[in-house]
Amino acid sequence: MVPIRPSEITPEHIYLSRRKFMLGLGAAALLAACGRLPDTPEATVMPEGAATSEALSTPRPTPTQKPDIKTAFDAVTGYVNYYEFSLDKEAAAILANESLQVSPWTVTVGGLVNKPRVFDIEEILKFEQEERVYRMRCVEGWSMVIPWLGFPLSRLLKEVEPLSNAKYVRFQTLADPEQMPGLGDMTFPWPYIEGLRLDEAMHDLTLIATGIYGWSLRPSNGAPLRLVVPWKYGFKSLKSIVRIDLVEEQPTTFWMAAGAGEYGFWANVNPEVPHRRWSQANERRIGETRRIPTLLFNGYADEVADLYPDLTNKDWFF
């Protein structure tokens, strides 16, 4: 595997200024062409404290077979799974961007910790933010390459001081029927719950994202803060977090409860282990035309494989 060279990635100050120009151009063209862009990117504001270029560290190279090309901004923000809004990917993005109120916002961090605390979103944005270019592999068989802004979850967890009997972290997405029409679908066990083992949560790759492409997160991507765990299938990386609890027992996640035995807790990417009904051997990169092979741990095996003893145990990939 040849890692992408830092020189192949546009420095952020250049792409930021170029983006502003391109976004304006793109938005104008799109609006002129079809008038279906719900919210022009110019309306997006940089998060306080994340806007300064000093706060951004050097983009981290993504381990991959060939240089990753960042997925287009419009696809990353306009094509999402956000079932709280709609089962349709484009409709979900439009509805979320129209109606999700991301301010004021608080995140309650508690459970088995020394210092339980309610964080205001402004306090979350005061954590030093850096850019991470990660691959995102959806369990449905498609993938993207996304430049996130954020900080390792471990820094947030260290603030609240997990107790020694805390073994897992349980995350919860906002579930407000006033804002989220999809919650009316009673076949799902709302709210959206996800979980990680504590050492997975403390891993340096595990990110709390607050921004995307140098901008603050769009509601469609899970504003104002979301989880990003790049070596697991995308559904583990839950959006719009309102609650984080340190717990002793493995949490039952949304998809474990909803998926009729088709989704497990670990959900680590592995091309050799198919989903119950479809293959995971290759993937479609959004914006590219040829299928590419899926990699073990989504290409992050060097970093995370030692979290899992005995990789022949297929449970890790279910």
Add this chain to the structure above:
Amino acid sequence: MMRTFLKRHGLKLVIHLGALVPAVVMALQLARGSYLDPIRQMTTASGNTALALLGLTLTCTPLARLTGFRAVLRVRRPLGLYTFSYAALHLLIFAGWDYGFAWDLLIPALFTQRFVLAGLAAFVILLALALTSTRGWQQRLGRWWKRLQRWVYAAAGLVVLHVLLLSKTPDKALRYGIVLVLLLVLRWVPARPSAQGASSAPVTKD
């Protein structure tokens, strides 16, 4: 004269024009780049269109039997052929655009994924029905022709299975399944006296 033309051919005109609308919409969306994930969205759009047209095709016979409105039997064949056309487009996008006709990927994709197998089986049936839909084949096959054409229900069942196997949640497939069962049950409802023999009217009759 215009009125008689519309009375004779109005329904067919609506079917022929209506069936082209999804293709035109897809082409326009693609041309102006408004698909964020063109491969998946075109696959879904062509598949959904084929499914809707299949539903309409299967509605013709019960509708004629229940209402005595026999004109619908004359659009059954074009509806069936449009169903086949969109199914063929659906398969072409999957095999050609998504997989680039890479057989080393397509063969495993077929045998490791039951939704592909179910979809392909449905397509093979639709292909056989489309090829034998001409008046010539109808005469050659005689009474076997009707038995063959009834395989359309097997194809529809396989399509429901196809949707069930590829979806994250089963609700969409369940809705289609209920509609299919309903259409099948309606075949057993006695025909209205005025429409006696409606279901045995030759499909190709123009």
